Amino acid sequence: MKFFTILGIIFYTTIFSLIGLALIALSFNILNPQDINNLLSAIQDAPNARAIVGLCGILAILISFAFAQSLLARFQREKTVAFNTASGQVTISLSAVEDLIKRLAYIIPEIKELRPNLVATKKGIIADLRVILRSEANIPELTARLQELTISKIQEVLGLEEQIVTKIHVVKIISLEEKDKKRKETDKHTPTIPFGGYARM
Numbered sequence: 001m002k003f004f005t006i007l008g009i010i011f012y013t014t015i016f017s018l019i020g021l022a023l024i025a026l027s028f029n030i031l032n033p034q035d036i037n038n039l040l041s042a043i044q045d046a047p048n049a050r051a052i053v054g055l056c057g058i059l060a061i062l063i064s065f066a067f068a069q070s071l072l073a074r075f076q077r078e079k080t081v082a083f084n085t086a087s088g089q090v091t092i093s094l095s096a097v098e099d100l101i102k103r104l105a106y107i108i109p110e111i112k113e114l115r116p117n118l119v120a121t122k123k124g125i126i127a128d129l130r131v132i133l134r135s136e137a138n139i140p141e142l143t144a145r146l147q148e149l150t151i152s153k154i155q156e157v158l159g160l161e162e163q164i165v166t167k168i169h170v171v172k173i174i175s176l177e178e179k180d181k182k183r184k185e186t187d188k189h190t191p192t193i194p195f196g197g198y199a200r201m
Helices: 002-027 033-045 047-078 094-102 139-158 176-189
Strands: 080-084 089-093 111-120 124-134 163-174
Touching: 002 047, 033 047, 089 094, 094 111, 094 124, 094 139, 111 139, 124 139, 139 163
Parallel strands: 124 163
Antiparallel strands: 080 089, 111 124
């Protein structure tokens, strides 16, 4: 798979570089449309040239499929963890673990929103956490606590002793003014019930 990935990168770099050079040549009148027509006509008239062009087309299609398959397989490996048991192989989707990590936002009240992204690499698991915090949060203490909880949750669920790296990116810190503003907007759009303040005697 690594060979096809390298071959695909070289192939697409070469193709797009040639297309870019051709467009630059056309823009500076170095290459005329008539020259392209003459080249195509020469290829069409020569049987050997047509065979070579056809083989190049088939090769391009095969390389494209192999390159796409390699990328998809790599993405699938990064989003799953597999291990062997006495009964056979077990594969766990990292998206399932991400859902469990999202629930840490309910445990830590200072977190307004938590969006985890887990990737499995050869060195271990990388947990990238995007967090929205409340204004009263102590960021150094909170992030250290969140990292510890995330690592323990991953180890608990997967039962792995591999290295787990957690990266936290604080996207936003909600202030009290924003909370009050959102509350007022919510109250403004909430319909009032007539005689809602009267109780039955």
